[in-house]
Amino acid sequence: MERKNQNPIIQWIVKTKILGILFFVVIGAFVIYALGQALTNNPSLFLQQVVNGLQLGFVYALIALGYTMIYGIVRLINFAHGDVFMVGAFTSFFTISRFNLHLWFQNLFPSFPAMPAQIIGAITVVLASMAICALLAFTIEKIAYKPLREAPRISALITAIGISFFLEYFGALNFVFTPNYITYKRPFEVKSWFIGPSGFGTIESGVTSPSNSIIFSNIFVIIVLASLSLLLVLQYIVKRTKIGKAMRAVAYDKPTARLMGINSDAVISITFALGAALAGAAGVLYAIAYPQVYFTMGIIPGMKAFVAAVVGGIGSIPGAFIGALIMGQAETLSAAYISTPMRDAIAFSLLVIVLLIRPKGIMGEIASEKV
Amino acid sequence: MMLEVEKINVYYGAIHALSDLSFGVNEGEIVALIGANGAGKSTSLKTISGLLHPRDGSIRFLEEEISQTSAEEVVRKGIIHVPEGRKIFAPLTVLENLEMGAFLQTDKGQIECDMRNVFERFPRLKERQNQPGGTLSGGEQQMLAIARGLMSHPKLMLLDEPSMGLAPVLVEQIFEIIREINKQGTSILLVEQNAKMALSIADRAYVLETGNIVLQGNAREVMENPSVIQAYLGG
Numbered sequence: 098m099e100r101k102n103q104n105p106i107i108q109w110i111v112k113t114k115i116l117g118i119l120f121f122v123v124i125g126a127f128v129i130y131a132l133g134q135a136l137t138n139n140p141s142l143f144l145q146q147v148v149n150g151l152q153l154g155f156v157y158a159l160i161a162l163g164y165t166m167i168y169g170i171v172r173l174i175n176f177a178h179g180d181v182f183m184v185g186a187f188t189s190f191f192t193i194s195r196f197n198l199h200l201w202f203q204n205l206f207p208s209f210p211a212m213p214a215q216i217i218g219a220i221t222v223v224l225a226s227m228a229i230c231a232l233l234a235f236t237i238e239k240i241a242y243k244p245l246r247e248a249p250r251i252s253a254l255i256t257a258i259g260i261s262f263f264l265e266y267f268g269a270l271n272f273v274f275t276p277n278y279i280t281y282k283r284p285f286e287v288k289s290w291f292i293g294p295s296g297f298g299t300i301e302s303g304v305t306s307p308s309n310s311i312i313f314s315n316i317f318v319i320i321v322l323a324s325l326s327l328l329l330v331l332q333y334i335v336k337r338t339k340i341g342k343a344m345r346a347v348a349y350d351k352p353t354a355r356l357m358g359i360n361s362d363a364v365i366s367i368t369f370a371l372g373a374a375l376a377g378a379a380g381v382l383y384a385i386a387y388p389q390v391y392f393t394m395g396i397i398p399g400m401k402a403f404v405a406a407v408v409g410g411i412g413s414i415p416g417a418f419i420g421a422l423i424m425g426q427a428e429t430l431s432a433a434y435i436s437t438p439m440r441d442a443i444a445f446s447l448l449v450i451v452l453l454i455r456p457k458g459i460m461g462e463i464a465s466e467k468v
Numbered sequence: 469m470m471l472e473v474e475k476i477n478v479y480y481g482a483i484h485a486l487s488d489l490s491f492g493v494n495e496g497e498i499v500a501l502i503g504a505n506g507a508g509k510s511t512s513l514k515t516i517s518g519l520l521h522p523r524d525g526s527i528r529f530l531e532e533e534i535s536q537t538s539a540e541e542v543v544r545k546g547i548i549h550v551p552e553g554r555k556i557f558a559p560l561t562v563l564e565n566l567e568m569g570a571f572l573q574t575d576k577g578q579i580e581c582d583m584r585n586v587f588e589r590f591p592r593l594k595e596r597q598n599q600p601g602g603t604l605s606g607g608e609q610q611m612l613a614i615a616r617g618l619m620s621h622p623k624l625m626l627l628d629e630p631s632m633g634l635a636p637v638l639v640e641q642i643f644e645i646i647r648e649i650n651k652q653g654t655s656i657l658l659v660e661q662n663a664k665m666a667l668s669i670a671d672r673a674y675v676l677e678t679g680n681i682v683l684q685g686n687a688r689e690v691m692e693n694p695s696v697i698q699a700y701l702g703g
């Protein structure tokens with residue numbers, strides 16, 4: 098045993114963790130000051146970064162939801178989740194480029210107005226990727242994770258890493274996704290608008306938009322709407338439906354849930370499928386926004402979404418969403434104002450900072466339940 | 469017999485928790501299972517409800533072998549296990565906890581009717597129906613655990629220490645409720661530390677010691693047995 102320091106001031110400092118709090122207050126104040134400066138110096142540049150960050154954050158949110166749901170129910174960090182996202186992106190690449198799935202409605206009803214027909218086509222593409230990813234995760238869970246349900250947690254974790262490598266390098270085979278970077282064909286034309294002091298308008302190709310305005314595209318609108326509506330659907334499922342309530346019961350106490358007649362294995366499978374479907378949708382949206390697909394494209398977004406889920410409080414659905422929006426902002430703002438190569442380092446150090454202040458993450462109370 | 473446990477052996481890894489254990493419950497009975505800490509009472513209930521499976525021996529419920537049946541299926545057959553320590557789903561509301569109890573019920577109208585009956589029996593739960601289960605007091609949680617069990621229309625209810633940690637008035641109340649549930653046609657297997665209370669409402673009783681039945685008979689006989697008085701009734 099070490100001798101306890103009796104000095105009341107030192108004791109007080111230790112007890113209240115005042116130094117740490119002070120440190121973060123100073124950093125926080127500085128960040129807020131710097132952002133305020135950035136906003137006043139060049140509002141349009143700043144707001145443009147916020148828009149870009151939102152676009153990224155809403156995609157991360159969809160991936161992070163899967164991490165958090167799966168962790169919540171089986172206490173597993175599913176490292177293969179980012180690769181499921183990749184499979185979602187590739188699925189849409191094939192459905193669009195090979196099968197013209199995005200055009201099925203237009204082809205079937207040529208006289209139908211073009212815009213809604215395009216929307217229906219794009220939604221079909223997203224749904225197809227979601228279904229394939231759900232099926233994939235369902236299979237992975239049955240084959241790889243279920244046999245390890247009663248094994249020590251580290252076994253399942255290592256298996257998840259193995260599955261992740263398998264999906265990547267199986268994907269890299271020439272008759273699967275190939276090891277190449279592939280240009281992605283969007284299921285619709287990109288349209289951009291500007292908004293600013295000089296008003297609102299469409300950006301025509303070859304014409305520069307007025308200075309001091311913020312540019313956003315239909316991709317941004319689609320990502321935000323899709324992500325929000327999927328979040329609402331998920332929230333509805335988890336809060337209101339019988340299966341959602343069963344998910345929460347199993348997450349909280351599996352043996353007791355089984356005593357109620359809940360088939361916990363089925364509930365866990367459904368949770369994996371649901372999380373993977375969201376990752377699949379994220380894969381499509383990500384490929385639409387940054388139109389290139391390749392077999393390792395899931396690693397970095399997967400990592401970022403994982404950090405987002407932890408920052409938000411792993412196990413918490415609103416937490417994952419908030420964490421993802423923060424990650425998106427951290428990434429674009431640090432790219433714009435600090436340095437582009439540093440942006441990932443800064444985004445990840447956010448993890449360290451948040452966990453130092455709140456080890457359970459921003460919304461992490463729920464995660465404190467016993468396992 | 470409604471439930472017949474015959475010579476079951478249950479292990480936790482190398483630990484032999486129940487050895488050649490046999491007992492049973494007749495239709496309409498309250499049967500008490502008493503014994504010291506670690507005797508294997510909870511293990512017996514978990515084995516009946518399918519959370520554990522015996523290595524050998526048989527468990528028959530309404531003439532059907534259920535010793536290897538999964539927990540979910542056992543509920544479907546009409547056995548509900550109200551576990552030790554209440555095991556309320558703390559983040560779920562009282563109402564949601566009850567809905568989970570009715571998980572296998574498919575008739576919505578029937579569920580609503582059951583819900584009304586439960587609220588009539590436990591008015592406190594009605595007041596708190598939208599509150600997370602974890603915020604209820606110990607006594608209220610025990611009421612909720614029993615109520616949740618009733619939602620599955622059990623033919624046989626396994627109760628593991630329903631009086632644990634409750635004030636004497638509440639204990640009386642809980643035992644009164646158990647008796648009522650039994651009168652309405654549900655058979656009951658009751659595990660208790662509070663042997664006196666348990667024996668006072670039971671028809672028959674078994675005394676369990678380190679995984680074995682050492683004494684059995686109708687409740688009055690067991691209550692008057694000198695070794696039981698010595699060991700469990702503080703005589």
Ligand SMILES: Nc1ncnc2c1ncn2[C@@H]1O[C@H](COP(=O)(O)OP(=O)(O)OP(=O)(O)O)[C@@H](O)[C@H]1O
Pocket residue numbers: 480483485503504505506507508509510511512552661
């Ligand atoms: N999960 C487990 N792993 C290993 N041994 C266990 C486990 N659960 C119970 N045991 C052991 O099995 C024996 C019986 O336990 P059980 O919980 O059935 O006792 P009990 O009669 O319910 O006791 P109490 O009155 O304290 O609840 C004990 O020796 C206990 O240590």
Ligand SMILES: [Mg+2]
Pocket residue numbers: 509510511552628
């Ligand atoms: Mg016990």
